[in-house]
Amino acid sequence: MAERNGTRDGNGSVTGSFKVKAGLAQMLKGGVIMDVVTPEHARIAQDAGACAVMALERVPADIRKEGGVARMSDPDLIKSIMAAVTIPVMAKCRIGHFVEAQILEALGVDYIDESEVLTPADEENHIDKHPFKVPFVCGCRDLGEALRRIGEGAAMIRTKGEAGTGNVVEAVRHMRTTRSWCTRRSRSGLRSRCSRTARSSAACRSSTSRPAASRHLPTRR
Amino acid sequence: MMQLGVDGVFVGSGIFKAEDPLKRAKAIVAATTYFDKPDVLAEVSAGLGKAMHGLEIPAIPKDELLAARGW
Numbered sequence: 001m002a003e004r005n006g007t008r009d010g011n012g013s014v015t016g017s018f019k020v021k022a023g024l025a026q027m028l029k030g031g032v033i034m035d036v037v038t039p040e041h042a043r044i045a046q047d048a049g050a051c052a053v054m055a056l057e058r059v060p061a062d063i064r065k066e067g068g069v070a071r072m073s074d075p076d077l078i079k080s081i082m083a084a085v086t087i088p089v090m091a092k093c094r095i096g097h098f099v100e101a102q103i104l105e106a107l108g109v110d111y112i113d114e115s116e117v118l119t120p121a122d123e124e125n126h127i128d129k130h131p132f133k134v135p136f137v138c139g140c141r142d143l144g145e146a147l148r149r150i151g152e153g154a155a156m157i158r159t160k161g162e163a164g165t166g167n168v169v170e171a172v173r174h175m176r177t178t179r180s181w182c183t184r185r186s187r188s189g190l191r192s193r194c195s196r197t198a199r200s201s202a203a204c205r206s207s208t209s210r211p212a213a214s215r216h217l218p219t220r221r
Numbered sequence: 222m223m224q225l226g227v228d229g230v231f232v233g234s235g236i237f238k239a240e241d242p243l244k245r246a247k248a249i250v251a252a253t254t255y256f257d258k259p260d261v262l263a264e265v266s267a268g269l270g271k272a273m274h275g276l277e278i279p280a281i282p283k284d285e286l287l288a289a290r291g292w
Contacts, residue, residue: 029228032250034236041237048246051229061234061273064285095291116290126291141288160288163233166275170288175225
């Protein structure tokens with residue numbers, strides 16, 4: 001099951017499985033991922049020791065200031081940033097905008113952020129992330145939201161915070177809430193292996209009772 | 222955030238909206254690595270220039286809050 005949605009090539013190796021997707025998230029542990037809007041920014045971020053960059057047209061503070069609809073960045077910009085650095089490049093697509101995600105995958109980005117910073121394209125459905133070979137990161141405010149995203153195939157979870165404010169108070173609230181829900185679960189007698197990583201959260205997911213979600217669960221053998 | 226239990230940090234506007242992005246970016250990387258060493262944090266927090274201006278969250282109209290998007 002760990003190979004779910006992966007593709008087996010002639011040599012029997014699997015690409016794009018959940019294990020591989022979460023594996024990249026594990027490789028970024030302990031690091032900083034920086035929003036950049038130009039190739040020069042990307043090089044500064046890389047020189048400063050960023051473990052990855054997020055290629056954007058506008059940083060969240062400007063998106064907030066300018067208003068209007070915020071969309072996926074111009075593919076040319078993303079390509080120029082990918083050409084400028086050797087570290088992984090992430091890019092954002094709108095919530096529920098699976099075609100933007102398909103485009104980003106075709107461009108060869110290393111991670112897709114299905115992000116609330118951009119204007120949502122679908123208020124009901126997030127992207128079904130399992131069929132993609134590229135991994136997704138999604139935001140959450142609590143454990144329930146994190147697990148819904150993992151059920152849809154997200155391989156990394158971040159707290160949402162309130163982007164573009166320079167104010168950490170919401171990120172702290174979301175982290176505290178998520179952690180306390182994890183603790184509550186483990187105290188309630190369910191054996192919870194929930195932790196910060198998507199992989200172990202996915203394991204935690206298996207003890208939830210929503211059948212629609214557990215269908216997508218990668219199980220540990 | 223690292224002490225609260227995260228595995229890593231996303232930084233949005235904070236770096237390139239600051240006065241000296243390279244210096245601030247390096248400081249954030251060092252602070253993430255040495256999150257449990259206050260003496261190192263004191264060292265890397267010094268002399269970074271102006272930070273991004275920032276916003277009080279209660280001052281933002283409810284319908285402009287980004288975190289409420291998605292469910």
